Amino acid sequence: MKMKITSSRAREESSARQCYQLLNSNNVQVRAFRTEDLHKCQEIFTQGMVQLISLVLRVVFPRYIWLTSASSFFVLVLVVLFQWRSAVFLLYILICAITLSMLYIHVYIECWKFINSCLATDLKDIEKVYMTNNGCHMWVAEWNGKVVGMVGLVHNENQKPGMAELQRMSVSPACRRMGVAGKLLDELLNYAKDQRLERLVLTTTNAQTPAIRLYRKYGFKLVAVFSHPYKTLTDLQYHCFELQL
Numbered sequence: 001m002k003m004k005i006t007s008s009r010a011r012e013e014s015s016a017r018q019c020y021q022l023l024n025s026n027n028v029q030v031r032a033f034r035t036e037d038l039h040k041c042q043e044i045f046t047q048g049m050v051q052l053i054s055l056v057l058r059v060v061f062p063r064y065i066w067l068t069s070a071s072s073f074f075v076l077v078l079v080v081l082f083q084w085r086s087a088v089f090l091l092y093i094l095i096c097a098i099t100l101s102m103l104y105i106h107v108y109i110e111c112w113k114f115i116n117s118c119l120a121t122d123l124k125d126i127e128k129v130y131m132t133n134n135g136c137h138m139w140v141a142e143w144n145g146k147v148v149g150m151v152g153l154v155h156n157e158n159q160k161p162g163m164a165e166l167q168r169m170s171v172s173p174a175c176r177r178m179g180v181a182g183k184l185l186d187e188l189l190n191y192a193k194d195q196r197l198e199r200l201v202l203t204t205t206n207a208q209t210p211a212i213r214l215y216r217k218y219g220f221k222l223v224a225v226f227s228h229p230y231k232t233l234t235d236l237q238y239h240c241f242e243l244q245l
């Protein structure tokens with residue numbers, strides 16, 4: 001009985017969310033990037049990536065929390081057994097706290113390095129990189145006249161013919177779960193089919209679960225997984241997805 005109530009409530013919540021998405025996404029227009037959208041796109045991308053810091057920490061921290069807790073317990077046992085001064089234990093706790101803080105700073109710096117490298121390369125001049133290069137394109141989503149989302153498609157000489165990469169997908173935090181990313185993807189897929197592309201590729205991380213669900217929903221298949229090159233961040237994995245068109 002309880003299960004029945006829970007599942008009917010879940011169904012109601014899901015259909016209410018779908019109605020909400022439908023009502024709101026009707027006001028969303030997807031169009032090609034224009035020069036005046038540059039700063040807004042840079043802002044939306046930065047907001048999305050800054051949020052990534054806490055998501056990455058959620059992936060990277062558990063191993064270190066477990067290690068520091070287990071080792072602190074071990075040190076505590078030694079302190080009790082050998083009747084060492086309690087200051088030894090406190091010193092160890094301090095070392096653990098410093099290590100975790102350094103890890104936080106490390107993740108923070110790495111995320112900002114990535115953000116700054118994107119802002120200094122393709123997102124510095126979106127018009128030039130995405131709108132004038134053959135096979136490249138950038139779309140923005142407008143909601144009530146404001147740019148609230150973006151996605152880019154890149155085809156370069158290093159890629160095989162018929163293949164392009166989806167990148168810089170981001171939606172303003174206030175407009176998430178309204179179907180904006182879905183609309184951007186629909187537009188990108190139509191364009192890719194018109195261009196007779198055969199394969200779309202993209203890379204994301206295991207920290208970006210909303211993005212992974214989004215891409216899976218649209219039929220992207222996971223084709224490769226590799227860990228972050230830094231030993232300290234090996235729990236952060238890059239997931240490469242592919243969609244055959």
Ligand SMILES: CC(C)(COP(=O)(O)OP(=O)(O)OC[C@H]1O[C@@H](n2cnc3c(N)ncnc32)[C@H](O)[C@@H]1OP(=O)(O)O)[C@@H](O)C(=O)NCCC(=O)NCCS
Nearest residue numbers: 048169170171176177178179180181182204210211213214
């Ligand atoms: C990933 C992101 C673009 C999704 O944008 P969005 O407009 O909120 O997504 P939509 O509302 O169109 O949702 C489409 C589907 O994505 C998935 N999804 C999106 N957000 C989700 C969330 N928070 N939790 C679980 N699934 C989610 C769902 O499958 C959803 O379909 P459903 O509503 O039928 O369940 C957005 O969360 C974002 O900008 N994140 C930060 C930047 C980022 O990680 N970009 C990806 C770079 S690879």
